[in-house]
Amino acid sequence: xxxxxxxxxxxxxxxxxxxxxxxxxxxxxxxxxxxxxxxxxxxxxxxxxxxxxxxxxxxxxxxxxxxxxxxxxx
Numbered sequence: 001x002x003x004x005x006x007x008x009x010x011x012x013x014x015x016x017x018x019x020x021x022x023x024x025x026x027x028x029x030x031x032x033x034x035x036x037x038x039x040x041x042x043x044x045x046x047x048x049x050x051x052x053x054x055x056x057x058x059x060x061x062x063x064x065x066x067x068x069x070x071x072x073x074x
Contacts (some may be wrong), residue, residue, distance in 0.1 A: 010056035020053070027053040 012018045017033040024030070028050055036046030 005043075009062060010060040011053060012051045012055045012057075015051035015056075015060060017059075018051070018053070019048075021050075024050050029053060033059050034056075 012029065012031065013020070013027075015031075015033075017031060018029050019032055020029040030048040031051045032048050036048050038046050
């Protein structure tokens, strides 16, 4: 039987596109779901949004998170 999605189960840290970056701060990482955000000047580098490990967005997919967890454990 499939489990029902619960908001409290969603977290960036469970997402395939989350990259933990200790240099950004404790429990902070980069969201790499979309391409980097461009900057106004041509010589500036783009950046990925910094998110907290317990944040979540509308792209969160509990089935994909579960499958990623199985791949990481295997």
